[in-house]
Amino acid sequence: MILVWGPQTDAPIERVLEALEMRGADVFHIDESDLESLRYDIVFGADCRGWIESRGRQVAIENFRGIYIRPGKPLSGAARKASMVLLAMVSQAQAVLINHPAAGSSNSSKPYQLGLIAQAGFAVPKTLVTTDPVAARAFLHEHGRIIYKSVSGIRSIVASLEMKDEARLEDVRSGPVQLQEYVEGLDVRVHVVGARWFACSVRSSSTDYRHADTMPELCEFDLPENVGERVRALVQSMNLLVAGVDLRVKADESWVCFEVNPSPGFTWYEESTSHQIGEAIVDLLLTNT
Amino acid sequence: MIVVVGSSHDSVATDLVALWPQAALCSAEDLVSSGWVWRQGHAASRTWIVDKKKISDDQVTGVFVRRASVYAEELMTTHPDDRAYLASEIHAFLVFVLAGTSARVVNPINEGAFGEAALRPHRWTQLASQLGIPLRPLRVTSESRRAIRYRTFSVEVVGDEVFGDAPARLRESARCLAQALEIGWGVFVFDSRKRLVTVTTARRPSDAAAVALGRLLEARRT
Numbered sequence: 258m259i260l261v262w263g264p265q266t267d268a269p270i271e272r273v274l275e276a277l278e279m280r281g282a283d284v285f286h287i288d289e290s291d292l293e294s295l296r297y298d299i300v301f302g303a304d305c306r307g308w309i310e311s312r313g314r315q316v317a318i319e320n321f322r323g324i325y326i327r328p329g330k331p332l333s334g335a336a337r338k339a340s341m342v343l344l345a346m347v348s349q350a351q352a353v354l355i356n357h358p359a360a361g362s363s364n365s366s367k368p369y370q371l372g373l374i375a376q377a378g379f380a381v382p383k384t385l386v387t388t389d390p391v392a393a394r395a396f397l398h399e400h401g402r403i404i405y406k407s408v409s410g411i412r413s414i415v416a417s418l419e420m421k422d423e424a425r426l427e428d429v430r431s432g433p434v435q436l437q438e439y440v441e442g443l444d445v446r447v448h449v450v451g452a453r454w455f456a457c458s459v460r461s462s463s464t465d466y467r468h469a470d471t472m473p474e475l476c477e478f479d480l481p482e483n484v485g486e487r488v489r490a491l492v493q494s495m496n497l498l499v500a501g502v503d504l505r506v507k508a509d510e511s512w513v514c515f516e517v518n519p520s521p522g523f524t525w526y527e528e529s530t531s532h533q534i535g536e537a538i539v540d541l542l543l544t545n546t
Numbered sequence: 547m548i549v550v551v552g553s554s555h556d557s558v559a560t561d562l563v564a565l566w567p568q569a570a571l572c573s574a575e576d577l578v579s580s581g582w583v584w585r586q587g588h589a590a591s592r593t594w595i596v597d598k599k600k601i602s603d604d605q606v607t608g609v610f611v612r613r614a615s616v617y618a619e620e621l622m623t624t625h626p627d628d629r630a631y632l633a634s635e636i637h638a639f640l641v642f643v644l645a646g647t648s649a650r651v652v653n654p655i656n657e658g659a660f661g662e663a664a665l666r667p668h669r670w671t672q673l674a675s676q677l678g679i680p681l682r683p684l685r686v687t688s689e690s691r692r693a694i695r696y697r698t699f700s701v702e703v704v705g706d707e708v709f710g711d712a713p714a715r716l717r718e719s720a721r722c723l724a725q726a727l728e729i730g731w732g733v734f735v736f737d738s739r740k741r742l743v744t745v746t747t748a749r750r751p752s753d754a755a756a757v758a759l760g761r762l763l764e765a766r767r768t
């Protein structure tokens with residue numbers, strides 16, 4: 258049996274549920290609205306045993322062979338408690354887990370994750386996190402053009418700053434701001450699913466293609482084998498089975514890695530390519546291949 | 547110097563600052579103060595703000611982490627609408643700082659978390675099992691159930707030192723597990739059948755452990 262936990266309205270959850278249905282898989286779906294009434298009796302030790310019950314259906318934990326999770330927004334009350342119990346349960350369940358909650362947490366601090374990416378051997382953009390306007394201005398002078406984005410995993414619009422914007426850097430006084438050198442090149446998003454990868458180039462007139470005024474141009478990209486292997490090794494080093502990796506290839510064909518997203522919204526990329534990422538996730542859940 | 551990362555409203559944090567010579571508190575107020583400089587891969591430029599003063603990272607010998615999160619409610623000088631976002635940003639920044647400092651951190655970042663949150667049960671239960679330490683099963687249920695009271699023994703570990711009057715076997719189990727977890731301090735709780743109940747860093751260190759912690763944090767990491 259496959260456990261899928263996440264809102265029905267979430268596109269990747271919907272895609273995985275559809276693909277599982279097409280394969281005739283036995284699926285136990287927990288929507289966020291089910292959490293408040295979720296029943297459970299679980300004994301945690303070296304492993305975990307017991308059952309969970311939702312919408313009148315009770316399932317023994319040891320029956321789960323694959324688990325796909327994309328929990329929604331933070332909750333309160335009984336739903337929050339049930340969510341914490343589920344997180345603990347999936348963390349110890351003997352199943353293919355996409356992805357382990359702890360493995361995904363590196364993305365909640367982007368500069369920390371950048372350190373892990375650098376340790377894995379990828380070039381990363383020069384990065385400063387500061388509340389000091391003097392240091393921020395020096396960083397801008399050093400690079401001429403920089404970008405700023407959130408330090409945490411909270412989605413922010415990545416924007417660029419140039420010398421004419423120098424005065425705005427006074428604002429860093431009120432809280433830590435992440436500044437990075439601007440790296441010229443072509444954006445490439447690589448989705449890794451187990452041993453497979455799917456690469457897609459993204460052309461956009463905006464610094465942050467996810468928030469561009471016009472739809473970016475997404476194309477399948479022929480990722481060099483050695484780069485694909487390195488990306489796959491990076492994802493594995495973070496104990497992730499599935500990830501969306503943001504890279505940029507420079508004019509000299511060198512690669513820079515910006516981020517590893519442990520819970521990628523892959524459907525957006527699937528819609529513009531022939532990539533079958535959802536199917537690959539289902540392969541992993543059903544057969545661990 | 548020793549930096550205690552915690553809240554000015556936490557008496558454990560302020561008592562440790564008072565106990566340890568040349569220790570200072572890095573509070574939520576410090577974390578939103580101007581002057582922090584933390585560059586990825588550049589140890590030389592790293593600057594803390596501790597007790598409202600700029601401190602170079604190479605002046606810090608040890609960091610004691612007395613919080614697991616930064617809370618929006620702590621940021622009283624920030625506009626209420628911005629507090630939740632800023633708390634997330636500071637939390638993420640603190641992860642970066644604690645992972646990158648050249649000082650000894652007790653306890654170090656693990657899987658992107660600090661403080662009590664870094665001691666995830668799936669990790670210590672797995673390591674305890676590998677070390678042959680029996681675990682007390684924990685039953686979690688949505689059904690109504692009477693709470694069972696039982697006797698416990700606590701063992702505190704600071705570096706290689708073990709504190710508490712538990713049997714020798716439990717003291718050795720705790721020391722081995724602390725080493726496997728790569729933590730400098732922790733409290734290991736066992737039941738009367740010598741089964742591990744929990745591992746925590748949320749408690750106040752005992753007097754003897756606090757002194758040992760001070761020694762550990764004063765010594766520069768080799």
